[in-house]
Amino acid sequence: MARRPSDLSRPRRRLEWTGFYDPDAFGRFSETIARFLGTGRFLMGQTILVVIWIVLNLALVRYRWDPYPFILLNLAFSTQAAYAAPLILLAQNRQDDRDRRQAELDRQVNNRTQADTEYLARELASVRIALGDVVTTSDLRDAVDRMATALERIETRLADLEPNPPTD
Numbered sequence: 614m615a616r617r618p619s620d621l622s623r624p625r626r627r628l629e630w631t632g633f634y635d636p637d638a639f640g641r642f643s644e645t646i647a648r649f650l651g652t653g654r655f656l657m658g659q660t661i662l663v664v665i666w667i668v669l670n671l672a673l674v675r676y677r678w679d680p681y682p683f684i685l686l687n688l689a690f691s692t693q694a695a696y697a698a699p700l701i702l703l704a705q706n707r708q709d710d711r712d713r714r715q716a717e718l719d720r721q722v723n724n725r726t727q728a729d730t731e732y733l734a735r736e737l738a739s740v741r742i743a744l745g746d747v748v749t750t751s752d753l754r755d756a757v758d759r760m761a762t763a764l765e766r767i768e769t770r771l772a773d774l775e776p777n778p779p780t781d
Contacts, residue, residue: 640707647704
């Protein structure tokens with residue numbers, strides 16, 4: 614049966630799972646698994662399990678449940694890898710998201726710090742300009758010394774201009 618053009622104007626309804634799914638809880642679970650898979654305890658436990666598996670399947674001929682090519686063991690490793698890889702990737706993606714958010718916060722803090730630093734630099738420059746017109750103690754001392762020198766010269770000139778009083 615051919616579709617009519619009007620049918621193409623609406624997307625098909627997708628099947629949706631109506632069960633409860635908390636992505637954050639699953640993400641935390643995947644991070645817990647990824648952290649555990651990266652520990653020495655897990656590697657040591659897995660190594661001991663593999664050694665016991667191989668020894669039992671080689672030594673106990675009567676109870677062999679997985680003979681030599683160890684197909685069941687390989688299947689178990691494949692299943693573990695099939696689940697571990699996506700869980701580790703999910704954990705890495707969550708860590709990347711956290712790192713991205715932290716980098717954005719760091720950028721905002723750096724921008725605020727830079728703006729504050731530039732503001733303080735402008736304020737300091739304006740204070741320096743304002744203090745450029747303020748008289749310092751050395752400026753005041755120099756002015757007083759010049760005044761004293763000028764007064765001495767005036768006194769000397771006045772003394773030269775006074776007539777000598779007559780002597781009796």
